[in-house]
Amino acid sequence: MPILESTYKPPFQFKNGFVATVYSGLVRKIKGLEQQRERINTRDNDFLDLDWSYAESKSDAVIILLHGLEGHAQRPYVTGAAKLFNRNGVDAVCVNFRGCSGEDNRFYHSYHSGATNDLDDVVQHCIQKGYSKIYIKGISLGGNITLKYLGEHREIPSEIKAAIAISVPVHLASASKELHKFKNKAFAIRFKNHLVNKLKIKINQFPDNITVTEINSIKTLRDFDEVYTSKAHGFKDALDYYEQSSSLQFLKNITVPTLLINALNDSFLSAECFPVKEAKQNDNLHLEMPKFGGHVGFIQKNNIYYNEKRALEFVKATVQD
Structure with a gap:
């Protein structure tokens, strides 16, 4: 077209x-x-x-x-x-x-x-x-x-x-890199904080799935996808999640x-x-x-x-x- x-x-x-x-x-x-x-x-x-x-x-x-x-x-x-x-x-x-x-x-x-x-x-x-x-x-x-x-x-x-x-x-992989650039820092921090706060709620219900140490290791959106998104949804890692999705x-x-x-x-x-x-x-x-x-x-x-x-x-x- x-x-x-x-x-x-x-x-x-x-x-x-x-x-x-x-x-x-x-x-x-x-x-x-x-x-x-x-x-x-x-x-x-x-x-x-x-x-x-x-x-x-x-x-x-x-x-x-x-x-x-x-x-x-x-x-x-x-x-x-x-x-x-x-x-x-x-x-x-x-x-x-x-x-x-x-x-x-x-x-x-x-x-x-x-x-x-x-x-x-x-x-x-x-x-x-x-x-x-x-x-x-x-x-x-x-x-x-x-x-x-x-x-x-x-x-x-x-x-x-x-x-x-x-x-x-x-x-997703290249868009993730864009979102992590300085020009988008405020947006990336806002997204990451929202997601991490939700994950802190889940740790009480699913203590065997994730630890406080793992949550504290999340400094970026890419970290969140590495620690939570990929593991919780059956992907190998963040890159595998990006490629398949x-x-x-x-x-x-x-x-x-x-x-x-x-x-x-x-x-x-x-x-x-x-x-x-x-x-x-x-x-x-x-x-x-x-x-x-x-x-x-x-x-x-x-x-x-x-x-x-x-x-x-x-x-x-x-x-x-």
């Missing part, structure tokens, strides 16, 4: 990727969205908390929204999309990954960048509820899960009509119309996270690379972000086709 030319033009003050990223993560607010929580069991007897919002009239379409690392279903980049789709006749289910809904999950393992079974459980749940048109939108880590899910060797339900992935580190290798297999938007000034992304070759070789993969936008910072007027507007446009075009 030819590379899409982006029309995104941010307000002048948000051309800086750092400013756009910080504003969107810490300042933006979404008002007027009512959510109803539902808890479902996963195939391994853990649970997921789903936060639903609905269109004004009964809809046969739903969008599944997946947050990023240490996010949750009330983050504005999730609720903003939910509100826009609700206003346009589509129900929305905002997924809280394991341990991200305010309550720790049942097991030592939780969620990670390549854990696609939970997404499949949500898809199957939506099908059981009677939805005939399912869209998926994933942000950052949630975007990697979306792309990997669509390109894995599994049967994709026919109800899935389109997918959108935003600010996605499709090549990166969605880049699965893009060639995607058969569902999919839009990937990665900003060129996203400081979290490496050169490998702009899969031009893969997009050109797959008619179902539409790659858009705006000059601006930072990491999930596609700010526009009226508090409707460019990536949210593009997601709706893409879905509408897909349905018409």
